[in-house]
Amino acid sequence: xxxxxxxxxxxxxxxxxxxxxxxxxxxxxxxxxxxxxxxxxxxxxxxxxxxxxxxxxxxxxxxxxxxxxxxxxxxxxxxxxxxxxxxxxxxxxxxxxxxxxxxxxxxxxxxxxxxxxxxxxxxxxxxxxxxxxxxxxxxxxxxxxxxxxxxxxxxxxxxxxxxxxxxxxxxxxxxxxxxxxxxxxxxxxxxxxxxxxxxxxxxxxxxxxxxxxxxxxxxxxxxxxxxxxxxxxxxxxxxxxxxxxxxxxxxxxxxxxxxxxxxxxxxxxxxxxxxxxxxxxxxxxxxxxxxxxxxxxxxxxxxxxxxxxxxxxxxxxxxxxxxxxxxxxxxxxxxxxxxxxxx
Amino acid sequence: xxxxxxxxxxxxxxxxxxxxxxxxxxxxxxxxxxxxxxxxxxxxxxxxxxxxxxxxxxxxxxxxxxxxxxxxxxxxxxxxxxxxxxxxxxxxxxxxxxxxxxxxxxxxxxxxxxxxxxxxxxxxxxxxxxxxxxxxxxxxxxxxxxxxxxxxxxxxxxxxxxxxxxxxxxxxxxxxxxxxxxxxxxxxxxxxxxxxxxxxxxxxxxxxxxxxxxxxxxxxxxxxxxxxxxxxxxxxxxxxxxxxxxxxxxxxxxxxxxxxxxxxxxxxxxxxxxxxxxxxxxxxxxxxxxxxxxxxxxxxxxxxxxxxxxxxxxxxxxxxxxxxxxxxxxxxxxxxxxxxxxxxxxxxxxxxxxxxxxxxxxxxxxxxxxxxxxxxxxxxxxxxxxxxxxxxxxxxxxxxxxxxxxxxxxxxxxxxxxxxxxxxxxxxxxxxxxxxxxxxxxxxxxxxxxxxxxxxxxxxxxxxxxxxxxxxxxxxxxxxxxxxxxxxxxxxxxxxxxxxxxxxxxxxxxxxxxxxxxxxxxxxxxxxxxxxxxx
Numbered sequence: 001x002x003x004x005x006x007x008x009x010x011x012x013x014x015x016x017x018x019x020x021x022x023x024x025x026x027x028x029x030x031x032x033x034x035x036x037x038x039x040x041x042x043x044x045x046x047x048x049x050x051x052x053x054x055x056x057x058x059x060x061x062x063x064x065x066x067x068x069x070x071x072x073x074x075x076x077x078x079x080x081x082x083x084x085x086x087x088x089x090x091x092x093x094x095x096x097x098x099x100x101x102x103x104x105x106x107x108x109x110x111x112x113x114x115x116x117x118x119x120x121x122x123x124x125x126x127x128x129x130x131x132x133x134x135x136x137x138x139x140x141x142x143x144x145x146x147x148x149x150x151x152x153x154x155x156x157x158x159x160x161x162x163x164x165x166x167x168x169x170x171x172x173x174x175x176x177x178x179x180x181x182x183x184x185x186x187x188x189x190x191x192x193x194x195x196x197x198x199x200x201x202x203x204x205x206x207x208x209x210x211x212x213x214x215x216x217x218x219x220x221x222x223x224x225x226x227x228x229x230x231x232x233x234x235x236x237x238x239x240x241x242x243x244x245x246x247x248x249x250x251x252x253x254x255x256x257x258x259x260x261x262x263x264x265x266x267x268x269x270x271x272x273x274x275x276x277x278x279x280x281x282x283x284x285x286x287x288x289x290x291x292x293x294x295x296x297x298x299x300x301x302x303x304x305x306x307x308x309x310x311x312x313x314x315x316x317x318x319x320x321x322x323x324x325x326x327x328x329x330x331x332x333x334x335x336x337x338x339x340x341x342x343x
Numbered sequence: 344x345x346x347x348x349x350x351x352x353x354x355x356x357x358x359x360x361x362x363x364x365x366x367x368x369x370x371x372x373x374x375x376x377x378x379x380x381x382x383x384x385x386x387x388x389x390x391x392x393x394x395x396x397x398x399x400x401x402x403x404x405x406x407x408x409x410x411x412x413x414x415x416x417x418x419x420x421x422x423x424x425x426x427x428x429x430x431x432x433x434x435x436x437x438x439x440x441x442x443x444x445x446x447x448x449x450x451x452x453x454x455x456x457x458x459x460x461x462x463x464x465x466x467x468x469x470x471x472x473x474x475x476x477x478x479x480x481x482x483x484x485x486x487x488x489x490x491x492x493x494x495x496x497x498x499x500x501x502x503x504x505x506x507x508x509x510x511x512x513x514x515x516x517x518x519x520x521x522x523x524x525x526x527x528x529x530x531x532x533x534x535x536x537x538x539x540x541x542x543x544x545x546x547x548x549x550x551x552x553x554x555x556x557x558x559x560x561x562x563x564x565x566x567x568x569x570x571x572x573x574x575x576x577x578x579x580x581x582x583x584x585x586x587x588x589x590x591x592x593x594x595x596x597x598x599x600x601x602x603x604x605x606x607x608x609x610x611x612x613x614x615x616x617x618x619x620x621x622x623x624x625x626x627x628x629x630x631x632x633x634x635x636x637x638x639x640x641x642x643x644x645x646x647x648x649x650x651x652x653x654x655x656x657x658x659x660x661x662x663x664x665x666x667x668x669x670x671x672x673x674x675x676x677x678x679x680x681x682x683x684x685x686x687x688x689x690x691x692x693x694x695x696x697x698x699x700x701x702x703x704x705x706x707x708x709x710x711x712x713x714x715x716x717x718x719x720x721x722x723x724x725x726x727x728x729x730x731x732x733x734x735x736x737x738x739x740x741x742x743x744x745x746x747x748x749x750x751x752x753x754x755x756x757x758x759x760x761x762x763x764x765x766x767x768x769x770x771x772x773x774x775x776x777x778x779x780x781x782x783x784x785x786x787x788x789x790x791x792x793x794x795x796x797x798x799x800x801x802x803x804x805x806x807x808x809x810x811x812x813x814x815x816x817x818x819x820x821x822x823x824x825x826x827x828x829x830x831x832x833x834x835x836x837x838x839x840x841x842x843x844x845x846x847x848x849x850x851x852x853x854x855x856x857x858x859x860x861x862x863x864x865x866x867x868x869x870x871x872x873x874x875x876x877x878x
Binding site for chain 1: 361363364365367368369370371428429433434436437438439440441442443444445446447
């Protein structure tokens with residue numbers, strides 16, 4: 001008999017460990033039991049729902065820095081009806097070690113009343129991601145300022161352990177203000193790294209979704225992950241993390257982060273949301289977040305247009321095509337014999 | 344200062360910073376639809392909300408205007424489709440029944456440019472509106488240029504979708520009638536109503552001495568003279584009765600002072616007139632052609648007698664053949680009592696046509712063959728007279744043929760009508776071909792017809808046949824022609840720059856309007872820019 005290849009071994013491992021082996025094992029390993037699946041009751045909600053999102057694409061990069069285009073904003077809904085889309089930032093961002101302070105300061109200092117950001121060398125690689133996150137927080141704050149008590153704000157991403165995060169100051173201002181104004185804020189993540197099981201990293205949210213379908217078929221539900229045996233440990237901050245299936249007919253569950261003041265009334269808050277998470281276009285996902293994603297994302301055409309504009313500006317300043325190629329060329333593309341497109 | 348006060352001040356400061364830094368762009372639910380989004384010089388696309396109030400619905404045939412700087416483009420809706428900003432089959436899965444984002448789903452309207460208006464002048468489009476130009480329903484004032492190009496024979500109102508634009512009457516030019524007219528519609532779509540409206544307008548012009556042609560109508564159904572039941576006839580239009588001359592074979596009508604008894608003198612019948620009556624064999628056809636030569640005069644009487652048959656036999660024709668011809672002629676004279684040894688209405692008919700009147704020949708209950716026979720005599724006689732006489736005062740003539748496919752069909756042996764279709768124009772004689780099966784009309788003859796009144800054709804072959812022969816391009820109107828309702832029409836004619844959607848007047852309503860004309864300024868329908876058609 002031929003020896004199994006490494007690929008076959010991994011395939012065996014994956015199919016063995018990721019296919020459902022029974023609820024019992026899930027219960028034993030995670031500490032999550034049937035009673036932890038709490039059904040969400042729909043709530044009558046007359047207020048507005050806001051959904052915040054951001055987008056970040058590289059326009060050009062040249063070994064030590066990159067020029068990105070960043071867009072952030074939010075959409076506003078009343079029940080299932082879209083009311084408006086607000087773009088709060090839509091501009092270029094220069095991600096360079098010497099320049100970033102000038103880019104961040106106006107927002108950190110001017111809006112959140114915080115100090116200038118001082119990044120470590122390892123964090124510099126993520127400059128544009130931080131700036132995008134900052135702009136999302138600015139959008140979140142703008143939404144918060146136009147929201148009324150009882151409204152619901154959804155953020156595309158997580159809040160957990162926010163106090164240890166780089167932009168903790170900004171998020172702190174937001175969550176504090178949201179609590180004061182009695183506005184619910186939830187972070188909804190499309191992806192996560194939660195795993196369970198003693199010997200192999202089984203994807204937790206997917207498993208929880210399957211188990212939820214068995215114990216609460218055709219029902220929207222949530223489970224709180226506090227004090228559960230999940231990696232990485234979701235505890236250790238003053239909010240709570242949930243796994244939520246927003247619509248009983250959907251196969252998908254999502255990680256939802258709620259700050260402590262929302263966690264206290266999480267069933268009520270989620271109840272305001274489920275009526276708007278069953279749209280035909282994106283079943284089982286909060287529709288406002290779906291629309292925010294589509295409205296705010298930077299499309300390839302936009303990216304290419306900005307790149308052309310930038311190259312044109314460089315050309316007007318005397319750079320020849322040869323110089324531009326030298327500056328912007330990624331030599332991997334040459335080796336891979338890839339089309340180099342515009343440049 | 345309390346902690347709360349401090350927090351408030353901090354928040355206000357932050358707000359100032361937020362407002363100062365943000366250059367917020369806000370997109371709301373407005374101006375996201377009714378804008379040109381595609382496509383080229385010959386086809387415009389624009390979007391409308393997928394769900395609107397009934398009164399806001401877009402319909403095939405509706406005319407929209409697009410204002411773009413100094414130009415106003417007019418475009419007619421030829422199709423409407425569901426569309427959305429999403430790819431894939433999101434709307435055909437079970438989730439499609441759940442709620443959806445109303446502003447991302449819309450109807451794509453496909454419109455055909457009619458032309459554009461520049462400084463009040465209408466011209467064909469050689470350019471296209473700027474992308475995202477605003478689109479709105481055309482207002483009646485934007486059709487005012489049409490009034491300048493309309494003719495003198497009123498048939499209805501301009502139609503915008505299902506709505507009549509009462510300010511813009513649709514009228515055919517008298518000058519177009521010798522280029523022939525085709526009326527095409529399936530049963531019940533309003534052909535007879537159209538003809539009565541058309542005839543009434545002609546009567547009006549004749550009575551005012553403004554007529555430019557005489558109209559001959561041969562009515563085998565007896566419906567035009569006095570109508571039937573609540574349906575009115577041409578004689579009910581008393582105000583313009585001077586413009587109408589009636590001949591009938593029905594004794595019941597003879598007592599009416601406006602109706603004369605129809606008679607055709609036996610001497611006016613030519614052997615060629617018989618060709619439409621039967622499917623003659625080649626030998627019989629040869630004999631018929633020879634009869635006039637052999638007998639010179641009174642051939643119809645002599646061929647019925649034994650000596651006449653013998654004479655033809657002596658000329659080399661088969662006795663059996665001559666027997667059949669003789670027998671058939673006897674039958675003909677027996678059945679068509681209007682054939683008279685002496686009297687003839689033909690000179691009167693010609694005279695009235697040349698004077699520009701409407702001449703109605705009422706032949707109820709007459710067989711199809713006899714009707715064609717009569718029509719054949721009339722047509723031949725008219726063409727001959729118009730060839731002979733071409734005085735300045737003589738007015739043109741339009742000969743109406745019901746079920747025209749019988750005489751203008753491919754392979755029909757009625758060359759007489761074909762001759763008029765091909766040559767009549769030179770002598771001022773036109774044909775008004777009425778049919779519910781245009782596909783049966785010879786394509787070459789159809790191409791001679793320059794005015795089409797299309798009133799709803801369910802058969803695709805009929806539509807394709809017309810589209811291939813029409814003066815204007817009707818191919819894009821296929822859906823609209825399919826969806827035409829009773830009384831609605833597309834009129835493609837000379838002198839009007841595009842096929843005009845029309846709502847043909849209801850004859851009874853038009854009758855009332857004509858009777859009241861000049862007495863008050865009362866309109867046919869009152870009030871409102873667009874009047875829904877319910878009748």
